[in-house]
Structures are given as C-alpha cells and as structure tokens.
Amino acid sequence: MQSTDPIDRFVEQMGLITQSDGGPRIAGRIFGLLLAEGRPFALNEMAERLKISKASASTNARLLLSAGMVQLVARPGDRQDYYEMGADPYGRMVDTISARMRRSAKQVLEAEALIPDSQGDAKRRVRELAIFYDRSADFFSTWAAHLDQSAADTDFGQQTETVPSHDR
Amino acid sequence: MQSTDPIDRFVEQMGLITQSDGGPRIAGRIFGLLLAEGRPFALNEMAERLKISKASASTNARLLLSAGMVQLVARPGDRQDYYEMGADPYGRMVDTISARMRRSAKQVLEAEALIPDSQGDAKRRVRELAIFYDRSADFFSTWAAHLDQSAADTDFGQQTETVPSHDR
DNA sequence: CATTTCGTTCAGTATTGACTGAACGATACC
DNA sequence: GGTATCGTTCAGTCAATACTGAACGAAATG
Incomplete structure (x- = not known):
C-alpha cells in the first residue's frame, strides 16, 4: 500500500529530484517536508514521519544546514533541535x-x-x-x-x- | 610512475571535476582531451591515450555527443568515428x-x-x-x-x- | 566468401556512497 | 548520583553504477 497523501507525494518527488541532481535522496525529502509543512520539525519527528533512521535525519539535516537551505530553531525549555526552511x-x-x-x-x-x-x-x-x-x-x-x-x-x-x- | 605532462594533468583534473558534478569520470577526461588537443580523435586513439577500454570510450563519447558537447567528424575513406569539441x-x-x-x-x-x-x-x-x-x-x-x-x-x-x- | 576492422551491447566485477543500528558523550531532570 | 533524552559518530551493510572484457553485427576489403 503506497501513500496517496499529496504532501507525501511531493516529499517523495523532492527526494527523487535531489537524487537525480547527485545528492542524497533523504536530504531532498527533508527539504520537501519542511517546505510543505512550513513549520519547524525536531529530528525525531522527521525520522518518524519519513520512516528513516535518526542517524540519517541528523546527517542530512546538517547537510542542508551547511548549504544554508534550512536553519536551526530553538524553543525555550526544549533541548531538541528544530529545523525549518531557511530564509532564502x-x-x-x-x-x-x-x-x-x-x-x-x-x-x-x-x-x-x-x-x-x-x-x-x-x-x-x-x-x-x-x-x-x-x-x-x-x-x-x-x-x-x-x-x-x-x-x-x-x-x-x-x-x-x-x-x-x-x-x- | 605518474605522468607529469601538464596536458595529462589537465585531462585528469577534468575527470575529477566531472566526477564531482555527478558524471562519469571518463566523460570528463575525454572532453578534456579533445579540448586540450584541439583535434579530432578516433575511438581507438582515445582508448589508448587515456588507457581505458574501447567500450568506455564509445559509451562516454556518445554521452558527450548526446549532451552536444562533442561532435562527430567524418574523414573521406575512413570508417572510423572521429570526435572533436563541439561548436559551443x-x-x-x-x-x-x-x-x-x-x-x-x-x-x-x-x-x-x-x-x-x-x-x-x-x-x-x-x-x-x-x-x-x-x-x-x-x-x-x-x-x-x-x-x-x-x-x-x-x-x-x-x-x-x-x-x-x-x-x- | 572469408577476413579484417570498425562500433555497440551485455554480463560480470569493482568501487563508491547512502543508509542503518548501536554505541557514545553531553545535558537536563529525578 | 542515577536515569532519561537528546544529537552525533562510526563500523557494517546494501544498492547503484562506472568500468571492463568478450561477443556480436555491420561494413569495407581481399
């Protein structure tokens, strides 16, 4: 059974586009997720939603971070790292x-x-x-x-x- | 013994650049060779010069051809396919x-x-x-x-x- | 028709790199 | 101090693919 949710469809499409551009598929999926949802996500949240390991979520989120495509957001009283779309x-x-x-x-x-x-x-x-x-x-x-x-x-x-x- | 010829150095560099761009290294080397030498090369000539198999020379030359980066040149009374840099x-x-x-x-x-x-x-x-x-x-x-x-x-x-x- | 010389195709190999699971250090909470 | 929850790191696995060698078809040559 494959997901029929249009957002998920878009997220997967971004993964494929990124992959064809020579990048890791997961990075594209993370970017697509943050773009579509338009809100910060914690690492565990991304990992669960995208059904990937925590390690991959961390590695690829930081890859996007180093490229300036996403940014870190802090929440008071919350130790987790939240990622959201970058400004530009x-x-x-x-x-x-x-x-x-x-x-x-x-x-x-x-x-x-x-x-x-x-x-x-x-x-x-x-x-x-x-x-x-x-x-x-x-x-x-x-x-x-x-x-x-x-x-x-x-x-x-x-x-x-x-x-x-x-x-x- | 590694080649110290500056042309060869450039050719290898082009291979690495192409590889980092997500393409096959050999395609970059072929393009570098044709660019530097500035004359048509037959498939066998390229294979020998770059120390690659004839199969790789053929496959990658046609890849560059499909991208419009090199072009085929015919010589009267010569059955071989000669490749040279494209016009643009x-x-x-x-x-x-x-x-x-x-x-x-x-x-x-x-x-x-x-x-x-x-x-x-x-x-x-x-x-x-x-x-x-x-x-x-x-x-x-x-x-x-x-x-x-x-x-x-x-x-x-x-x-x-x-x-x-x-x-x- | 037989032979040679092309270029292409295909199965097999090897290398690269994405991804995972587990271990680890750090920090907050009890 | 002990426990739980973070994020990161690293060794190992797996899949994708670049590359090769060999076989093949086509076309010129004898």
Whole structure:
C-alpha cells in the first residue's frame, strides 16, 4: 500500500529530484517536508514521519544546514533541535551551483598555469574554459542575489508576488 | 610512475571535476582531451591515450555527443568515428543545467496540482518552488544563448566539416 | 566468401556512497 | 548520583553504477 497523501507525494518527488541532481535522496525529502509543512520539525519527528533512521535525519539535516537551505530553531525549555526552511533557500541553491563553478574555474586555471607557452593553442583553450567557469559563477551569483532580494521583499509584504522578470 | 605532462594533468583534473558534478569520470577526461588537443580523435586513439577500454570510450563519447558537447567528424575513406569539441560546448553545458531545472519545475508543478485547496499554505509554497525552478531555467537559458553568441563570433573565420549526429 | 576492422551491447566485477543500528558523550531532570 | 533524552559518530551493510572484457553485427576489403 503506497501513500496517496499529496504532501507525501511531493516529499517523495523532492527526494527523487535531489537524487537525480547527485545528492542524497533523504536530504531532498527533508527539504520537501519542511517546505510543505512550513513549520519547524525536531529530528525525531522527521525520522518518524519519513520512516528513516535518526542517524540519517541528523546527517542530512546538517547537510542542508551547511548549504544554508534550512536553519536551526530553538524553543525555550526544549533541548531538541528544530529545523525549518531557511530564509532564502532558493538563493542558497543557486549559490551552491555558483560556488561549484568557481571552484572548477580555480582548478582549471591551476592546470592551465602548468602548460608551457610552447603549447600556446592548448593553453589558450584551457584558459577559455576557466574563463567560462568564472563568468558563469558571476552570472549565477547575480541571479542568487536577485532571488535573495525577492525573498526579502516577500518577507516584508504579506502577499506573495511572482518573481519580477530580470532586466535585459 | 605518474605522468607529469601538464596536458595529462589537465585531462585528469577534468575527470575529477566531472566526477564531482555527478558524471562519469571518463566523460570528463575525454572532453578534456579533445579540448586540450584541439583535434579530432578516433575511438581507438582515445582508448589508448587515456588507457581505458574501447567500450568506455564509445559509451562516454556518445554521452558527450548526446549532451552536444562533442561532435562527430567524418574523414573521406575512413570508417572510423572521429570526435572533436563541439561548436559551443559551454552553451550546451548551461543548457543541460537549464533543462534539468525545467524538468524539476514541471515535476513540482504536477505534485502541486494534487494538493487540495484546503491546504492552501502548503500549496502556495510548493507553487513558489516550481516558479523558482522555472524562472531559473529561463535565466540559465539566456546565459546559454549569450555563450552561444560569443562562440559564433569567435568561430567566424573558421570552417569545420561536421556530420550531423544520427543514431545507428 | 572469408577476413579484417570498425562500433555497440551485455554480463560480470569493482568501487563508491547512502543508509542503518548501536554505541557514545553531553545535558537536563529525578 | 542515577536515569532519561537528546544529537552525533562510526563500523557494517546494501544498492547503484562506472568500468571492463568478450561477443556480436555491420561494413569495407581481399
């Protein structure tokens, strides 16, 4: 018997999306749960709801935490760690992609530096790859900043407006 | 005895970058080789140079081909398949990311449609996620188009004889 | 027709990494 | 001090998949 609850369906879908993006499925499921429910969850709560071990809940929640996609919330007189959606999870997602590209740019540039001038053509092509990575990192970073701004705007007003189209 | 050739170093680095991005290491190495050498390679040539099996060379070359990052080149009176860098590999890389986001947008939207109006808040938040994916896909797509334009400018003078990719 | 030389496919292997259960240290409560 | 309840860590298991070797079909060559 498989769950027919639409929220659970969404949560599982997020797990699959995250998995196809190369991440752990459970991380996606946790994020989906926090997004859909819109309230803080304790580790034990998540583990029970998602039918996963406490260890996995802890590990993956902290993974999302390090990516800035969720945040810790404390409750007075409660020792438990509560996790909830971050303030700007989407901007952080894009930031993560940007950071990965920046790292690639750096690594490629280091490899490029070792290529002697006698191999000018190869050196140039490799340098162009590094530039591509770096420029893309810049580009994604501006998009992340834009998302961040939108999130801040949304927090102020009560009604949610669609993301304004970027200039060009 | 490890190779100290700077080109080989770059090729291995590309393999590692591709692997950390969730792809097969060999695909990255092939792309790095074609980029650095800047000339067409036959399958056997790649296999020998990279010390991989012919099967891996074939599989991964066709993976890159399907992603549009490399292209097939034919030589008169030569039955071998020669692969070389694509016309706009960087634009295609970004296109791939964009396409993945578009697919996620669609999947999330499908899940959103199943959520009843009685759970309005959850429904809204899920819809916002879908919008984020879709807008990001748009954004990345414009960046890919920009890269494509740059590549076209650079390629102005050159002419390369290419064979349209078709399945056997 | 036989042979060679391509590229692809497929079964098997090996490696990577996600996930779990159990043990542990820390902290609050009795 | 003793007990209970946290979260984290770690060794072990399991599943996914990258990669290989061998077999195969196709197409040119003799």
